Structures are given as structure tokens and as C-alpha cells.
Amino acid sequence: MTMEGLMVSARSCNRLRTKIKGSLLRQKKNQRQITKGNHSHHTRNGGRFKEHLCKHTKRFGRRRCNNNVYGGGSNNLVIGNFTRQVYDAICTHLKGNNTLHIPEDNVQNILNELQLYPSKAQVSKMLQCAKRYNKNGASDSITFGEFCVFIREMQNQPPIHHRKTSIHKANNKFKSNFQVFLGGSCNPTTWRADTAIPELQKHGISFYNPQVSMWAPELVEQEFNAKQTASLLLFVIDSQTRSTVGMIEVAYLVASGRCVVIVAQPFKKNQTIMGETITDEEYIDLVEGQTCLLHLVKSRGVKIHSDLPSALQCTANFFKNASTSNATPEDQITHKLKRLRQEYDSYGGQVSVDKVLETCRRLTNRKVEAEEVKHYLNGSQPGGATALPFDRYLTLMAELDGCDMCSSEVWAKTTNNNSCDPHNDARLERPLTSTASTTTNGTSSPRYDVFLGGSTRSRVDWRRDVAIPKLKVHGLRYYNPTIRETGGHEGGRAAIGDADVSEWREAIDESRVLMFAIGDDTRSLATMVLAAHHLATAPERVVLCVQHLAADKPCLVHGEVMTKNAVKDYNRARVYLTDLAHRRQVKVFEDIAEAVQEAINKSLR
Structure with missing residues (x-):
């Protein structure tokens, strides 16, 4: 049911973006005569964009509009993942007509x-605002760049807009008014009762606490619904x-575009967990x-808090900013387009790459690297020119102005950054296929067919012997x-670091199929974190093999017998990962x- 006047939140927008991305990847598969089941994840308003787009794909196929957007001509406006997704979505509606002017x-x-x-x-x-600030625009249409800005800004609306106008119809059995979900470490930790709950109550912020004294089966659905409907998720990953x-x-939720505030505390050698060293x-x-997790979430611009009070202050600021923003959504969009026009005109109408960097830093408080902007322009800006026409400028700013954050303030008043901290300079994740070659029709040719992710220290060398x-x-x-893995430091094994995870991410971005194998003789925590992240971003590319640790007999891992508590913890992680895969319709x-x-079958399709 259409609900007129509703603007989706930043949280819902990221689900939408994930839906669009997944749908477009399935469109490519349809060209290879592949039929996949549709995911039934809904946006907050109850729509099913993926199913709708797939229906259009089956009927019309993947459309190429008549403006040669991918071909590298003078009208080339599509420069990155976001604008490409918007372009393809428009084409399914216009059925091949020109998208330069909608x-x-x-x-x-x-x-x-x-x-x-x-x-x-x-x-x-x-639309009136667009006509006012686009000096060369047509009177009965808006440009592709303006449309991208409209979508970005509507995606970036704070959750207060939809909380006032929408009902969570997807959860008829559980009406949730909780603003914060308190996730992360449970027993024996007491951070919720001792610190978090009193602080949230002081600020009048509602919360859902999944830590209960008496567990019951019906709490599973209740916890899931609370997690789905909360505006913000506070997770504590401590070392107790x-x-x-x-x-x-956390890896899955952040990759899904949810607004997550994270507290992480490092592990220490010879420490005890549940009374066991x-x-x-x-x-x-x-x-x-933990290294793998922190690398992934930082790459999406999410700040990691080292203590709970800092995270709680961030949470309070988020809801305070959302509740004090009096500007209407259309006012915010109008103001944003006005500011972009003013910035563009202040440079004499010719915006170089350097000016884009300056503008983006000033208006979004994002630390954007020159290479990031050049990446968006390489191969699509004719002749290596550095000056941009206004509509292309809008398109680039929309591409850079991501909504992978907990944005809750009006863009005109402050920033549109990726965390609650305006001083956070963590960069957003770089676009996918950054080094993959591009064919003449605009599709990417991956460098690898299969990424062989998974256990690296198993007794069975499944890569060498099988894969x-x-x-x-x-x-x-x-x-x-x-x-x-050519050997660790003398006297011991070396843990993977940021450089390793970064290299893996680059290889993943350049691979057609992502295989993750969790063996029955390894803990495989880093592998499970990586797999969860990509179940959120690209489930159609994932092949998952999960083997459980032996619980009914001594379990040997790396020459050590695991305790019963440890086996339970790592098997619980396997169960959770398997459930995520099933929710994304990925076979395990x-x-x-x-x-x-x-993995071979997927690669050959």
C-alpha cells in the first residue's frame, strides 16, 4: 500500500541500495539464462523493490537507454555504483528512452x-527547485544529475520522518516502539543494566534489551523484530x-547499511573468558x-568507540539531532541543490577534480582522496578533462555523498558523515571492481573467477587437494x-593484519564467485566475519560451506583440545552465519x- 508523504530513513535507504545492487546483479545472471529466487526483504514501507525490478527484467530484459551513457561519449554521466544503479532502475521504467532528461x-x-x-x-x-538552479534545464523535465541528488537526499532523511508517518506493517505480531537495540556481549557482562539503560532512560530514549533472565522460544521472533525496526543498533564487542x-x-548489519554504533575492546594474551584462560x-x-571486523566497518566510515560512555553520547546526539531538525524533506533537498549550485558558480562554472575534493570536504566533512575522485572519472571523462558541466558535477557529488552512516542532521546545518562524530575521518569503502577491466558495453570483467576464502590452517588442505x-x-x-601464509614470526604464528584484510577485499572485489569454507578443525572466526559481510552485500556471489566443531567428543584445533564453552561459542557463530545465509536464500x-x-557452476554460468 502506497503511503503518500513518506520519506525513507538512512537505515531504509541502505536496505534499498542493497536491494537495487542485488537486483542488478541478478539481471546480469538473467542474461545468462539464470533464474534465482527473489529475496523477500522489505523496505520499511513494506514494498518489494527487488521483486518489482525482477518482474520488469523478465518482461523487458536489461535495457540500454538511447543516450550512450556507458559508451564514453559526451553524454556519459554514469560514473560509479550508485549512479549506475539509478540509471538501470530508471531504464526499467522508461523502457529504453533517453535518461539524460527525465x-x-x-x-x-x-x-x-x-x-x-x-x-x-x-x-x-x-521540481521547481531544479528548474530554478539548472540554468540550461528543460521546462518539462529534470536532468539525470538532479534526479540522483533527489534520491540521495531522500535516502539520507533522518528516521524521525518515517516514525511520524509510518506503521511497521511487516511485524503485525510485534509492535515495536524501540529506538535502540542493545546488541553484543551478554552474560556474564552487565554493561546494559549498569551503564547503558540508565543513560538511555535519562535521555528518554526507548530500547530493547535482549539479555533476559528467563529465555523463552517466543523471544527469538521478538528480538529479531526489535532488531529490524530499531533506528539505531548499539553493539558492545568486549573481551569478557x-x-x-x-x-x-555487526559485520552483516554494517554491510547492510544499518545504523550501528560500535564499542570494541581488545583481547589480551593469557586473559580469562568465562573462567577459562x-x-x-x-x-x-x-x-x-576482531581485526577483520574493525577493518570492514572502518572501511564503511563507521567509527569504533573504545568505551561505552562515548558510544552512549553518540547515541544521544543522534536522536537529539533527529528530533530538533524542523526542516521538511523537500526543504532539505531544495537547500542542498541551492548550495551545490552556489559552490559550482563560485568556481566560475568549471569544477576541477581538486575543486570537487574541496567542495566535498567542506559540505560533507568527508575526507575524500584524490584517487577516489579520479577513479570515478577515469574512463568516463572524455579526453582526461578536469572541468565538469553542472549536471555531471551533481552526479559526482551524489556518488560521493553516500548514506552508509547514521545521518540525522539537516545537511545545511552540519555534515553528512558516516558516524556520529564529526571528527571521524574514516573513509567510505571504495567502489567495487576498482581494478577490473571494463568491456565496451560497460560490464566489468572480473580478474578472478573464484575467491577461495576460508580456513587457512585446516589439517586438510582442501584448496590444494580439491578446489x-x-x-x-x-x-x-x-x-x-x-x-x-609463508610462516609467522620466529617462535610463534603471526596474526593477520589490516594489510592482509585489505588485500583480500581487493581480491574479493575482483572475483566473480566468493567461496567461504569454515572447517570442522578450525575456529574460522575471521572467515565467518568476511562471509557475513558479503552475505549482506552480494549474496548471489557467495558459496558457503559450514562444518561444525565436534561437541560430543574431544575437539582438536591447531593441536589443542577446545573446552566445551569454546566449542559452544564457535558453533553458535556457525549456526548464526547459516541462518543469515538461509535468510538471503544462499545454500549452505x-x-x-x-x-x-x-562455485564452479556459478563461475561457468
Whole structure:
């Protein structure tokens, strides 16, 4: 049911972006005669954009509009993932017509298809603003760049707008008014009752506490619904517990675009967890899992808090800013377009790459690197020119102005950064396929067919004995992350670091299929974190093999017998990861040979 006047929140917008990205990847598969089931994840308003887009894809196929957007001509406006996704979504509606100028009569319908539901009056005001500030625009249409800005700003609306106008229809059995979900470490920790809950109550912020004295089966659905509907998720990953499930959960939620405030505390050698002293081997595995998690979330611009009071202050500021913002959504969009026009004109109408960097830093408080901007322009800006026409300038700013953050203030008043801290200079994740070659029709050719992720210290070398021989038979290219494991420091094993995770991410970005194998003789925490992250961003590319640790007999890992508590913690993480995969309709294998064959089948499609 369409709800006129509704603007989706930053949280819902990131779900939408994930939906669009997943749908477009499935469109490519449809060209290879692949049929996949649609995911039934809903935006907050209850729409099913993915299913709608897939329906158009089946009917019309993947459309190429008549303005040669991908071809590198003078009208080339698509420069990155976001603008490419918007372009393809528009094409499904216009059925191949020119997208450089979108007719006014089509704007409302296209926004609705993107699960954005501004009222007719709001759309009218935005269109009037576009005419006012685009000196060369047509009278009965808006440009592609203006449309990208509209979508970005509607995505960046604070949650207060939808809380006043929407009802969470997807959860009829559980009406949630909770603003914050308190996730992360549970027993024996007491951070919720001792610190978090009193502080939230002081600020009048409602919360859901999943830590209960008496657990009941019906709490599973209640906790899931509270997590889905909360505006902000506060997660504490401390060292009193192994936090295996918490790490996987945070990796998935951040990659899904949810607003997550994170507290992380480092593990220490020879520390105790649940009364048990951890071994050096487990210490390294825990550090690797946490290193992988922190690298992934920082790459998306999310700040990591080292203490709970700082995170609680960030949470309070988020809701304070949301509640004091009196500007209407259309006013914010109008003001944003005005500011962009003023910035553009202040440079004499010619904006170089350096000026883009300056403008982005000033207006969004983002630390944007020159290479990031050049990446968006390489291969699409004719002749290596550095000056940009206004509409291309709008397109670039929309591409850079991501909503992977907890944005809650009006853009005109402050910033649009990726955390609650305006001093956070963590950069957003770089766009995918940054070094992949591009074909003449605009599609990316991956460097690798299969990324062989997973356990690196298993007793069975499944890569050498099973995967690589089969891949070679089919002439498939692969990336083997164990090639870096040439031996640790003398006297002990070296833990993976940021450089390793960064290298893996680059290889993942350049791979067609992502295989993650969690063996029954390894803890595999870092692998599970990586897998959860990519179940959120690209489930259609993931092949997952999960083997559980032995619980009914001594479990040997890296030459050590694991305690019963440790086995429970790491198996609980495996169960949670498997559940995530099922929710994203990703099949989970137990046999490594079957998983390898599935990766091969995906690569050959």
C-alpha cells in the first residue's frame, strides 16, 4: 500500500541500495539464462523493490537507454555504483528512452518504484527547485544529475520522518516502539543494566534489551523484530566474552547499511573468558576475527568507540539531532541543490577534480582522496578533462555523498558523515571492481573467477587437494589467500593484519564467485566475519560451506583440545552465519567438494 508523504530513513535507504545492487546483479545472471529466487526483504514501507525490478527484467530484459551513457561519449554521466544503479532502475521504467532528461510526469512513478514515496506536493516543490538552479534545464523535465541528488537526499532523511508517518506493517505480531537495540556481549557482562539503560532512560530514549533472565522460544521472533525496526543498533564487542556471534552480526548489519554504533575492546594474551584462560592460538584467532571486523566497518566510515560512555553520547546526539531538525524533506533537498549550485558558480562554472575534493570536504566533512575522485572519472571523462558541466558535477557529488552512516542532521546545518562524530575521518569503502577491466558495453570483467576464502590452517588442505585441481580442469582463475601464509614470526604464528584484510577485499572485489569454507578443525572466526559481510552485500556471489566443531567428543584445533564453552561459542557463530545465509536464500553446504562444484557452476554460468 502506497503511503503518500513518506520519506525513507538512512537505515531504509541502505536496505534499498542493497536491494537495487542485488537486483542488478541478478539481471546480469538473467542474461545468462539464470533464474534465482527473489529475496523477500522489505523496505520499511513494506514494498518489494527487488521483486518489482525482477518482474520488469523478465518482461523487458536489461535495457540500454538511447543516450550512450556507458559508451564514453559526451553524454556519459554514469560514473560509479550508485549512479549506475539509478540509471538501470530508471531504464526499467522508461523502457529504453533517453535518461539524460527525465519527464516530470515520470518522476513520481520512478521514485515509487524505488520505494520512495514523497507526496505530489513534495515532488512539485523539488521540481521547481531544479528548474530554478539548472540554468540550461528543460521546462518539462529534470536532468539525470538532479534526479540522483533527489534520491540521495531522500535516502539520507533522518528516521524521525518515517516514525511520524509510518506503521511497521511487516511485524503485525510485534509492535515495536524501540529506538535502540542493545546488541553484543551478554552474560556474564552487565554493561546494559549498569551503564547503558540508565543513560538511555535519562535521555528518554526507548530500547530493547535482549539479555533476559528467563529465555523463552517466543523471544527469538521478538528480538529479531526489535532488531529490524530499531533506528539505531548499539553493539558492545568486549573481551569478557568471545563475542563470536556479535562480530558476525555487526559485520552483516554494517554491510547492510544499518545504523550501528560500535564499542570494541581488545583481547589480551593469557586473559580469562568465562573462567577459562585462553591459549595463545585462540588469542590469535580472536584477534584476527576482531581485526577483520574493525577493518570492514572502518572501511564503511563507521567509527569504533573504545568505551561505552562515548558510544552512549553518540547515541544521544543522534536522536537529539533527529528530533530538533524542523526542516521538511523537500526543504532539505531544495537547500542542498541551492548550495551545490552556489559552490559550482563560485568556481566560475568549471569544477576541477581538486575543486570537487574541496567542495566535498567542506559540505560533507568527508575526507575524500584524490584517487577516489579520479577513479570515478577515469574512463568516463572524455579526453582526461578536469572541468565538469553542472549536471555531471551533481552526479559526482551524489556518488560521493553516500548514506552508509547514521545521518540525522539537516545537511545545511552540519555534515553528512558516516558516524556520529564529526571528527571521524574514516573513509567510505571504495567502489567495487576498482581494478577490473571494463568491456565496451560497460560490464566489468572480473580478474578472478573464484575467491577461495576460508580456513587457512585446516589439517586438510582442501584448496590444494580439491578446489584448485577442479578449477584448473575448467580453466577457471582463482585467488588463494593462503599464499601470504609463508610462516609467522620466529617462535610463534603471526596474526593477520589490516594489510592482509585489505588485500583480500581487493581480491574479493575482483572475483566473480566468493567461496567461504569454515572447517570442522578450525575456529574460522575471521572467515565467518568476511562471509557475513558479503552475505549482506552480494549474496548471489557467495558459496558457503559450514562444518561444525565436534561437541560430543574431544575437539582438536591447531593441536589443542577446545573446552566445551569454546566449542559452544564457535558453533553458535556457525549456526548464526547459516541462518543469515538461509535468510538471503544462499545454500549452505557441509561437504567441501560439493561447495567447490557449486562455485564452479556459478563461475561457468
